[in-house]
Structure formats: C-alpha cells, structure tokens
Amino acid sequence: MQNNANEMAVFNTAIYVRLSKEDIVAAQSGRESNSITNQKQLVLDFLKDKPEFNIVSIRIDDGYTGTNFDRPAFQRMLNDIKAGRINCVVVKDLSRFGREYINSGKYIHRLFPVLGVRLIAINDNIDTITRDESSEFSITLKNLMNDNYSRDISVKVRSQLQVKRKHGDFICPFAPYGYQKCEGNHNRIEPDPYAATVVQDIFNWKxxxxxxxxxxxxxxxSGILAPLEYKRHKGEPLFSGFKMKERCEWTAQAVARILTNPIYIGTLRQGLRRRPNYKIKKSIPTEENEWVVIHDAHEPVVTKRTFYLAQKALLIDTRAAPRATTVYPLSGLLECGECGNAVTRSTINNGYKLYSYFRCSVRTKEDRCELKQVPEAQVEAAVLQLLQEHISAVVELDRCLSEIQQVPYQKINVAKCEQRREKLAAEIARYRDLKASLYEDMKEGLISKTDFCDIRGQYDARIADALIAQEQIDRELSIYLSGEQSPNNWMKTFTEHRGLKSLTRAVVLECIEKVVIHKDEKLEIIFEHSEDYARLVSSLQEYAARGILGEAM
Structure with a gap:
C-alpha cells in the first residue's frame, strides 16, 4: 500500500507558457521570444528539486491572446488531460493560463477538479491541491483582475490605433501586394519594385x-508568383483571412481584389472591420462613415485615371465568349434605343464563315423588341467614324482655347460658376421650405404619414444632390481663381487620340460612356465628359458673342 501511495504522489506535469500577439514576428521566424524563454525557465527552476513532478510536455502558445482558449498548444494539453496523460498543469501565473474570467473559472473550478487535475500558478502562490475557501476566493479575484486588465488594454490599444489611422499610419501587420513597408518606418509603405510592375500590368490588361x-x-x-507565394518567397510572415493551400495560385478573385483596391492610387482605407469587444475573435464590417480614409497617404502605383478606367471596365457587363480571355471593344457599352436594355453580341456560322452581329437582349429572350440585328462590323465602323469626328471637334476647341485671352476667359468662367451656384442655392432653399411645410400638411390631414415620409425623402435626396453639385462648383471656382486651367484637362482624353485608326478596348473605355442603337440602325454615342464639352461650347459661343474670340484671333 505504501508503494501505491508513493506512485499516486507523482504528478504527470504539463508546463504551459503563453505570450500575446506582440511577439508574433519572432514566432513566425521560428525563434522563441525571450519572454517565452523566461517563462519556461522560471517554471523549470520551480520544479527542479521536486521529484514528485514528472514533466511530460511543455506547451507553448506564442502570439496568442489570453481572452479565449482557442489556442493550439492549450488544446493539445487539454486533449492530454482528457486522455489521462496529464494530471498537473504548471504556469507562471494565472494570466498566462487565461485572461477571460468565465472560461478560466470553468476550467479551474469545474473541469480540472472533476478530472483530478492539479493547477499551480507560481507567482500567484496558487496550488489547487491545497484548495480552501480563501484560495478559491483568491483565484476568482485574480481571474477578474486579469479579465479587467484585458478590457483596459483593449480600450487603450483601440484608441491608440485609431489615432494612428487618422494620422495616416499604416497599421496592418503586412503590406498589400505591390507594396512593402518602409525600412525606417514600418507604419509607412512604398511600392515594391517588382510587385508594383505586376500590379500595373494587371490594371493595363484589364x-x-x-x-x-x-x-x-x-x-x-508567365511564372509570376501569386501574392501569398510571393510573400513566402521573400520570407515574410504569412497572414490570410482565406483558407491557405499548400501552393497558392492566381485566381480571378485575387485579380478582382487588386483591381478594386484604392490603395494603389495612394488612398489608405482602414477600420473597415472591427471586433465587437475584446472577448470576441470574429470581426464584423463597420459602416462606411466610420472608415478612416486618407488620400495621398503614400506613393501610388497606378494613376487615378487608370484606376477609374479599371473600375468602369469592372462595372459594365463584360462577359467573354466561352474560353475567351478578352472582351470585344464595345462589350457592355451597347444599349437598345427602343427598350433601354443591353445589346449583346452573337455569332453564327453560315457554313463558310463566322458572322457576328448585335441584337437586343430582350428580343433574344422574348422576341418582343423592335430592334433588329445589326452587323458588328457596321456598328464598329460607325462608332469609329463618330469618335474620330468628336476627337477632331475637341482638338478644334483646344485650339480655340489656346488663342483666347486668359483674363476675360477666367472672368466669364467665374461668372458662369457663380450663376450656377446661385441657381443651386435657390433650389436648396425652395426644397427646404417645402420640407418644412410638409409636417403641417400631415397634421392638417392633407397628406398621410406614409406620403409625408416618402416626399420628405425625395426632398432630402434633391437637397443632397444640389449640395454635392455646389461643392463641385466651389472646386471649379477655386481652380479658375488660381489661374489654372485644369477644369479642361478632360480634353486630353480625346486630343491624345488624334489620328485614331481603329477601335480598341482601352480607347473605347476612355472616350465613350455608352452607345445607343436605334431600330433604324442610327447610332447615338454618349461620350465621356459630355457635360464638360457642352459647357465649353456654350462658353466659346458666349466669347464669340462678346467679341472676345475675334479679338484673340
């Protein structure tokens, strides 16, 4: 019996050490942090002269929070306990075991006693084998204090990170593909010389x-490594919200994430997701008005114009033919002039050659639109001719502008901007007055509550639109008054294509908003910057009426 008692006095022990995420870089590089080493040494020194402890395993969670127990080493230790291989756990203090009050209490007060597991927290002077009311209270109090500490730290960290976001600091643990962290300041990013050229190619190809x-x-x-593989190649820490394969490949989704990310034009968006509190690991989306957006926060990889054209290409319907990797020049830009639906491209084989044509998508599906099929070659030839004529007209406008005296030109533009602004101000005041009278109309029974809400919403929308238009005019005014002519920079979109010989997808995206096909095969093209074009023609006509154009010429 004495021998059995001695055997029972030996505890198969697991040493458990943990450090939070601030040491994650050391963990990813395969090196243990000094704090982990110190924890291990403290526990080993404590057990050194105590033969009743048989050290079975040392479990390490480096870079894992204590606010939950979803930690790989802890879970392995728990499996050992449930399998009967471990009946004693030793930690530096209770905060290493966990900082979450409820679940820490569940393990210490319920699960471990049922399984006959002894817990020792060295610096807290806690050993559950000598459990009494005083020690129970001490454990509960320390768990509460550890939980409260986590909450306070979480609040302080969130506040500090928000300040850094608003300051334009890049606070993500890794740079997006195409960028790298600056060597002297890891809160700033700069283009990665190799990956940035790949990003530029992606935008250009789109x-x-x-x-x-x-x-x-x-x-x-082309043998270009996918973003995660490129990080592996560079030896950087790997983090991903997506399931990682043994080898990651390029996908359409990965390309789309790059094409839609404004970080490539220097715009830093942060705070798009948040955790409800420090105990919940899963993040949730934040409202857009809560995002922290800093423009020109770092060097762009692509121009704003390139980014805009890529977004336009993504937004329009650009379904390619089966097995095709490119779309046709006019894909997604054609509209039926009879019913307003999309016009699609079809191809038939008449036995000798392929014949491509455009037809209304509604007619194709339901045979109820009057627009008949139109040959693709005919449409493209007509679009090219009309585009060439429009480019010539813009080139002529540019020539006239260069000959106009700048001072009267500036004064007329300022006067026209002020007239437009006054008109918008009157419109805003009118809708605000109408909105103010709505409540009285509802009280008097002239309109229902439902009508009141609907009409008020319409007025609010019109006021908002007018305010946005006013802001645009204010920007134009500041440019005119500064003497710059950048409001007409849009003309370069067309003048750069003088001498155009053929339609390409890039030219079409840059110059054309949409093409409307009518049943008489007449084409109507809505060009990009059509409002700017009309405004400039109106100004030149006014110059001519005042004799300014003649004086300049």
Whole structure:
C-alpha cells in the first residue's frame, strides 16, 4: 500500500507558457521570444528539486491572446488531460493560463477538479491541491483582475490605433501586394519594385479588355508568383483571412481584389472591420462613415485615371465568349434605343464563315423588341467614324482655347460658376421650405404619414444632390481663381487620340460612356465628359458673342 501511495504522489506535469500577439514576428521566424524563454525557465527552476513532478510536455502558445482558449498548444494539453496523460498543469501565473474570467473559472473550478487535475500558478502562490475557501476566493479575484486588465488594454490599444489611422499610419501587420513597408518606418509603405510592375500590368490588361480570369491565366503562364507565394518567397510572415493551400495560385478573385483596391492610387482605407469587444475573435464590417480614409497617404502605383478606367471596365457587363480571355471593344457599352436594355453580341456560322452581329437582349429572350440585328462590323465602323469626328471637334476647341485671352476667359468662367451656384442655392432653399411645410400638411390631414415620409425623402435626396453639385462648383471656382486651367484637362482624353485608326478596348473605355442603337440602325454615342464639352461650347459661343474670340484671333 505504501508503494501505491508513493506512485499516486507523482504528478504527470504539463508546463504551459503563453505570450500575446506582440511577439508574433519572432514566432513566425521560428525563434522563441525571450519572454517565452523566461517563462519556461522560471517554471523549470520551480520544479527542479521536486521529484514528485514528472514533466511530460511543455506547451507553448506564442502570439496568442489570453481572452479565449482557442489556442493550439492549450488544446493539445487539454486533449492530454482528457486522455489521462496529464494530471498537473504548471504556469507562471494565472494570466498566462487565461485572461477571460468565465472560461478560466470553468476550467479551474469545474473541469480540472472533476478530472483530478492539479493547477499551480507560481507567482500567484496558487496550488489547487491545497484548495480552501480563501484560495478559491483568491483565484476568482485574480481571474477578474486579469479579465479587467484585458478590457483596459483593449480600450487603450483601440484608441491608440485609431489615432494612428487618422494620422495616416499604416497599421496592418503586412503590406498589400505591390507594396512593402518602409525600412525606417514600418507604419509607412512604398511600392515594391517588382510587385508594383505586376500590379500595373494587371490594371493595363484589364483596360485593354482582358477578363479577370484571363489575367490570372496570363500571370500563371508567365511564372509570376501569386501574392501569398510571393510573400513566402521573400520570407515574410504569412497572414490570410482565406483558407491557405499548400501552393497558392492566381485566381480571378485575387485579380478582382487588386483591381478594386484604392490603395494603389495612394488612398489608405482602414477600420473597415472591427471586433465587437475584446472577448470576441470574429470581426464584423463597420459602416462606411466610420472608415478612416486618407488620400495621398503614400506613393501610388497606378494613376487615378487608370484606376477609374479599371473600375468602369469592372462595372459594365463584360462577359467573354466561352474560353475567351478578352472582351470585344464595345462589350457592355451597347444599349437598345427602343427598350433601354443591353445589346449583346452573337455569332453564327453560315457554313463558310463566322458572322457576328448585335441584337437586343430582350428580343433574344422574348422576341418582343423592335430592334433588329445589326452587323458588328457596321456598328464598329460607325462608332469609329463618330469618335474620330468628336476627337477632331475637341482638338478644334483646344485650339480655340489656346488663342483666347486668359483674363476675360477666367472672368466669364467665374461668372458662369457663380450663376450656377446661385441657381443651386435657390433650389436648396425652395426644397427646404417645402420640407418644412410638409409636417403641417400631415397634421392638417392633407397628406398621410406614409406620403409625408416618402416626399420628405425625395426632398432630402434633391437637397443632397444640389449640395454635392455646389461643392463641385466651389472646386471649379477655386481652380479658375488660381489661374489654372485644369477644369479642361478632360480634353486630353480625346486630343491624345488624334489620328485614331481603329477601335480598341482601352480607347473605347476612355472616350465613350455608352452607345445607343436605334431600330433604324442610327447610332447615338454618349461620350465621356459630355457635360464638360457642352459647357465649353456654350462658353466659346458666349466669347464669340462678346467679341472676345475675334479679338484673340
């Protein structure tokens, strides 16, 4: 019996050490942090002269929070306990075991006693084998204090991170593909010389008409590493919200994430997701008005114009033919002039050659639109001719502008801006007055509550639109008054294409908003910057009426 008693006095022990995420870089590089080493040494020194403890395992969670127990080493230790291989756990203090009050209490007060597991927290002077009311209270109090500490730290960290976001600091643990962290300041990013050129190619290929899947195929065939593989190649820490494969490949989704990220034009968006509190690991989306957006926060990889054209290409319907990696020049830009629906491209084989034509998508599906099919070659030839004529007209406008005296030109533009602004101000005042009278109308029974809400919403929308228009006019005014002529920089969109010989996807995206096909095969083209064009023609006509154009010429 004495021998059995001695055997029972030996505890199969697991040493558990943990450090939070601030040491994650050391963990990812394969090195243990000094704090982990110190914790281990403290526990080993404590057990050194105590033969009743048989050290079975040392479990380490480096870079894991104590506010939950979803930690790999802790879970392995728990499996050992449930399998009967461990009946004693030793930690430096209770905060290493966990900082979450409820679940820490569940393990210490309920699960461990049922399984016959002894817990020793050295610096807290706690050993559950000598459990009494005083020690129970001490454990509960320390768990509460550890929980409260986590909450306070969480609040302080969130506040500090928000300040850094508003200051324009980059606070993510890793730079997005195409960028790298600056060597002297890890809160700033700069273009990665190699990956930035890949990003530029992705944007250019999209504008030239390639599909996202086509771009992914081309990148893979060119031997260009996917973003996560590139990080592996550079030896950087890997973090991903997506399930990681043994080898990551380029996908259409990965291409789309790059094409839609404004970080490539220097715009830093942070705070898009948040955790409800420090105990919940899963993050949730934040409202857009809560995002922290800093423009020109770092060096862009692509121009704003390139980014805009890529977004336009993504927004319009650009479904490619089966197995095709590019779309046709006019894909997604054609509209039926009879019913307003999309016009699609179809191809038939008449036995000798392929014949491509455009027809209304409604007619194709339901045969109820009057627009008949129109040959693709005919449409493209007409669009090219009309675009060439419009480019010539813009080139002529540019020539006239260069000959106009700048002072009267500036005065007339300022006067026209002020007239437009006054008109908008009157419109805003009118809708505000109408909105103010709505409540009285509802009280008197002239309109229902439902009508009141609907009409008020309409007035609010019109006021908001007018305020946005006013802001645009204010920007134009500041440019005119500063003597710059950048409001007419849009003309370069067309003048750069003088001498155009053929339609390409890039030219179409840059110059054309949409093409409307009518049943008499007449084409109507809405060009980009059509409002700017009309405003400039109106100004030149006014110059001519005042004799300014003649004086300049």
């Amino acid at each position: 504008i030239q008409g390639m599909t996202n899947n086509g771009i992914a195929i081309r990148l893979a065939e």
